[in-house]
Amino acid sequence: xxxxxxxxxxxxxxxxxxxxxxxxxxxxxxxxLSNSKIDVLDSIQTLTGVKPKFFKADxxxxxxxxxxxxxxxKENKNFDAxxxxxxxxxxxxxxxxxxxxxxNNIAGTLNLIEVMNEYNCKKIIFSSSATVYGSPKSVPxxxxxxxxxxxxxxNTKLMQENILSDITVADKEWSVVLLRYFNPIGAHESGxxxxxxxxxxxxxxxxxxxxxxxxxxxxxxxxxDYDTPDGTGVRDYIHVVDLxxxxxxxxxxxxxxxxxxxxxxxxxxxxxxxxxxxxFEKVNNVPVPYVIKGRRPGDIAECYxxxxxxxxxxNWEAEFDLERMCKDxxxxxxxxx
Ligand code: NAD
Ligand code: UD1
Numbered sequence: 057x058x059x060x061x062x063x064x065x066x067x068x069x070x071x072x073x074x075x076x077x078x079x080x081x082x083x084x085x086x087x088x089l090s091n092s093k094i095d096v097l098d099s100i101q102t103l104t105g106v107k108p109k110f111f112k113a114d115x116x117x118x119x120x121x122x123x124x125x126x127x128x129x130k131e132n133k134n135f136d137a138x139x140x141x142x143x144x145x146x147x148x149x150x151x152x153x154x155x156x157x158x159x160n161n162i163a164g165t166l167n168l169i170e171v172m173n174e175y176n177c178k179k180i181i182f183s184s185s186a187t188v189y190g191s192p193k194s195v196p197x198x199x200x201x202x203x204x205x206x207x208x209x210x211n212t213k214l215m216q217e218n219i220l221s222d223i224t225v226a227d228k229e230w231s232v233v234l235l236r237y238f239n240p241i242g243a244h245e246s247g248x249x250x251x252x253x254x255x256x257x258x259x260x261x262x263x264x265x266x267x268x269x270x271x272x273x274x275x276x277x278x279x280x281d282y283d284t285p286d287g288t289g290v291r292d293y294i295h296v297v298d299l300x301x302x303x304x305x306x307x308x309x310x311x312x313x314x315x316x317x318x319x320x321x322x323x324x325x326x327x328x329x330x331x332x333x334x335x336f337e338k339v340n341n342v343p344v345p346y347v348i349k350g351r352r353p354g355d356i357a358e359c360y361x362x363x364x365x366x367x368x369x370x371n372w373e374a375e376f377d378l379e380r381m382c383k384d385x386x387x388x389x390x391x392x393x
Contacts, residue, residue: 287328
């Protein structure tokens with residue numbers, strides 16, 4: 057299949073591109089490079105032998121998007137589906153700059169949908185997040201749980217889910233797959249692609265990696281008084297390569313159905329902050345000093361998926377364990393020093 061990948065030079069998009077190419081698909085990427093680098097394309101080529109066609113395009117600019125579809129239309133070609141990763145994703149930044157988040161994520165997605173409609177490409181896989189479950193009533197979390205968001209980033213994810221669902225009601229030709237990711241971490245085992253946030257990271261694994269690399273002195277553990285086995289927050293960490301493979305499995309679903317299909321992509325296992333710290337130290341033989349701090353506002357005690365629906369309907373399940381995730385995250389940093 058010919059797949060248009062928005063945000064394809066980003067963390068999850070680049071890993072998904074590798075898996076798509078390895079599965080025999082043709083990938084065309086567009087990205088505005090606001091949070092990724094063009095060099096990623098060379099790494100993808102090294103890993104797959106194929107350099108995907110790339111458009112530097114901003115989804116806020118409809119003409120940028122039309123140009124991509126137009127180029128293929130001239131050759132009587134179209135995309136079989138779009139996988140839509142492009143977006144801004146930092147929760148704290150979204151609280152400080154809500155307009156920027158709503159504009160980029162919502163207006164950008166509306167532009168993409170309009171252009172897809174215009175060129176009669178009506179199959180899309182969308183990167184949603186477990187953030188749409190807010191503070192769940194229980195764990196593990198199934199897809200039919202109540203949805204509730206607590207910050208502008210989460211609001212944009214839920215709004216995009218609703219917009220995409222609404223268009224399938226209005227036009228029965230549309231097919232939408234919403235993938236709700238839990239906590240993606242790790243990197244490709246080669247160390248050639250991975251996650252490299254600018255500045256001080258917000259999320260646990262990038263922070264641990266900076267501490268291990270002695271770029272930051274100490275990790276603050278946000279609370280040890282939660283109702284969890286060791287008192288620290290529990291999350292469903294998933295290897296980014298497993299997540300990427302989930303998209304390859306979801307492709308068959310999106311092209312062979314209509315309407316909306318929703319899947320959790322998680323492992324179904326919860327690990328605490330201290331589990332992650334200790335596993336990272338053990339497998340990489342490197343110290344990660346930490347200090348217990350107060351709870352981070354907005355955090356919940358436990359969040360992990362019931363991934364049964366993805367297994368049953370997509371024939372997908374996560375394979376890599378926490379040790380492998382920690383190993384690959386560290387290998388990426390060491391390889392790129
Ligand atoms: P990322 O920032 O590495 O990738 C997103 C890409 O989108 C970047 O390369 C960026 O340059 C591009 N982009 C942003 N705005 C754009 C625009 N207007 N036009 C064109 N390109 C644009 O992030 P990621 O971690 O790979 O996340 C991918 C998607 O998955 C995002 O939508 C994110 O919200 C979602 N998601 C991520 C996580 C996570 O923890 N990483 C969890 C749940 C959901
Ligand atoms: C984050 C996002 C959420 C997104 C999810 C999946 C935030 C606030 N939330 O959630 O929108 O859907 O990732 O990718 O960014 N922790 C520490 N010290 C740190 C950093 C984190 O103790 O320096 C703890 C947190 O309290 C939490 C766990 O580590 O218990 C994981 O945190 P993080 O990686 O930020 O992910 P989430 O909060 O689950």
